[in-house]
Amino acid sequence: MAKVQVLSTEVISRIAAGEVVDRPSSVVKELMENALDAGATRVEILLRSGGKTLIRVRDNGSGIAREDLDQLFTRHATSKIRSADDLEALISFGFRGEALYSIAAVSEVTVRTRTAEGDEGWELHLKGGRRERISPAAISGPGTEISVGEIFFNTPARKKFLKSDSSELDAVLQVFLPYALKYPERHFVLVHNDRTIYDLAPDPSFGERAARTLKLERSAVLEETFSLPGRAEVCRCVLGDINIQRPRRDIQYLFVNGRPVQHRNLSFHLNDVYRMIMPEGVHPFFVLFLQLPPEDVDVNIHPQKREVRIRGEAEIFGALRSAVERALMTRGTPRQIAETSLFPFGPSGASTIEGIPGERIIFGPGAVDPSERRDLPVPGERPGFFTQETRGDMPEVPSASLGVSVCERLERLRFLGTFASKYHLFEEGEGLIVVDQHAAQERILFERFLDQAARGEVEVQHLLIPQLVKLPPGDMLRWEACHAELEALGLLTARLDEETVSVNAIPGILKGPEALLRAVVADGQGARFDREAFARRACRASVMAGDRMSAAEAVHQMQALAACRDPMTCPHGRPVFIEIKTSFLDRQFFRTA
Incomplete structure (x- = not known):
């Protein structure tokens, strides 16, 4: 049996990086969250080769002071919390101090930043987690620009599992869109290989942002606000009516206290409301913004903070279902009227299909x-005529x-x-x-x-x-x-x-x-x-x-x-x-x- 020994710092950092950064979209997520935590009202993302060769995120936030640059890429260094008690009342995206450290460990990183109070900006360059230089830089205004190049250059086993440029870009879009939907008052830009994918100037409402971002009809996007029993926080739903149907659940977003998360029970209850008014095999569009007291939410259960635990789920589900049902029943778009039909079974050149008087109604396109x-048999069972058979x-x-x-x-x-x-x-x-x-x-x-x-x-x-x-x-x-x-x-x-x-x-x-x-x-x-x-x-x-x-x-x-x-x-x-x-x-x- 091999001798037990302590791993080197370099090996530990690469292993830890793999838990936080698994592909370019992970880097984009962390850098976007840092920009938003810094109060940025404009966030620009530039990618090359799906983010495999370059990721650059530029913001107009508060910037980073010179004295903080030395600790910026140190593990467990963060400006978000100070003690264990702060974990019970988190309001920022980041708090562990692991993301920048992990990104730097597997890539080349350049940081250019300036604060509003500073007379000059600063530029920091790292490679494989090691600082190579820090120097003054001419930067016009406050904010930060972080460039991440050649991701996984020193971990070839991880790099070979990266997918095609289009697949990696698609993964970045799945990270980008939730934040764009969450902050309609902010300006987001996404550029890939010098081609602008999104340029989202501020929108007046969540519904406007959702319709513009996802190319939906504005009249088909509903908004509903509601409060939870015994709580002052106001929650919000942005919903698609029954005519917005997708074969996948790819435009369903959940936010808890502003953080995009996955939550199986919340997703189930939202989809269940639509189940009886939409055909089988299609899924609705929705965005849920759930505001809860920070002490009722545990966000520290997943390495990438994708999942949360919520205290008092039952009462939340009831209020949520009522709000969604209210929006769909009172302001939903009427079912679409079919204008034509196609039955190619009769003799060519003539159709003998008997039309049904009045309007024929279907539940959305296709x-x-x-x-x-509802009349279909459950697998393993057969429909019967009488209950006693x-x-x-x-x-x-x-x-x-x-x-x-x-x-x-x-x-x-x-x-x-x-x-x-x-x-x-x-x-x-x-x-x-x-x-x-x-x-x-x-x-x-x-x-x-x-x-x-x-x-x-x-x-x-x-x-x-x-x-x-x-x-x-x-x-x-x-x-x-x-x-x-x-x-x-x-x-x-x-x-x-x-x-x-x-x-x-x-x-x-x-x-x-x-x-x-x-x-x-x-x-x-x-x-x-x-x-x-x-x-x-x-x-x-x-x-x-x-x-x-x-x-x-x-x-x-x-x-x-x-x-x-x-x-x-x-x-x-x-x-x-x-x-x-x-x-x-x-x-x-x-x-x-």
Whole structure:
């Protein structure tokens, strides 16, 4: 066994740095927080190569006095707290005195700073945590500029795990956006490779800042303030109405006493309010600003201060849910009216779909009526007609292991009628087949589209008037990474400026150019592209709730479904049809053979 020995200071510093700094976005987070703690009203961030070769953060805050520079990069040196008692009443972002020390240990750092009281500025240079020089510098006004270059230059094992420039920039955006949303009265600038990503001048309100930053319609962004029982602090919610839907939870932000955090229970309760008014598989936008007495919050439980503990959570959850429900029910945008529908199953050149009188209502772009979602069986269970039935009596999802293939069985069905404008009823031998027409349409479109893509013969529908779509920078990065592959799949797009993409054509069997582009781009993961994920998202964006089909169209749809490779489920895994045997109905009516 090797001899036990104390590690050197250099090794200890590199190990400690790994707990605080794991990628360029960690550096940006720490430097932004320092700038905000210094009272800056303008924060500029300049990056090169996603922050891998250069991160520069400049602010107009209070600056750093000459006598403090000597201790600035010393471990556990901080201006934020003085004693253990201060940990019970933290109001600043930083307090441990580890961030700058850790950053300097794995990079080259240059600090240029001047205080309002100082006659001159100062410049400090370090490499690998070692101070190389400190000297007077000509600096025009108060503030600080910290440049971090060649991150992980002395830890090659860590450096090789850095991702592509676009992925690292996307991670920086996830750090940058919460602070930009938290401080609408301050000016934030983000530049990457000499290209301005954000230039956010002060906004008059949280809602204005959220709408401008995330490219949302201002009318779809709601604001609500509330107080917690027995407490004087005022809390605030900035919410998206039900028409703002994302396939990921990437625009959900939680702040506790101004600090961006992750909190599973808070996030659950906010999402749960939306659950019954939004379709399955999409997520809302929200920003929660929770103000609590500092002694009720423990922020010292995570190396990067991402998580907090909160005292008295139950009463907070109740007040929060009430505030969100109040905002959505009293000021939410009405559900969107669908203007067109698409059913490509009838004879070409003519549509015999019977329109439903009045307005057809859906729950936002590409959405599915939540009433359909609530009727779906829980995995492992089957829906039943009566509460007293046993599991053996329940309707069944047909099994693909039967002697006759499912596709052959579907070809022999006799159409009986349609129920509730969404379920087709077919007779087959000793049973009744109930088909969800919308799930069936999704399956047919999905396989038809994948077949066209595999042959390189995707039918393209050129738009008479190109659809202009504004994308936030994160989505724009994902569009840049996958737009060539999207073009091969029939979604023809072009960049017009820093925030606008023109949709010029879409796959011929699909619809809704703006909803389609937003859903696909938001689903992206950097440079990775999943063709089947695109098809699933595209097909969902094409399905409308409430379309009435004629008997001929229902039969034609069933014939198309029978030709599918996997007719039993929609692309999202829901059943397309269930089977109710005659024996099951006989038992319900107490009939015997």
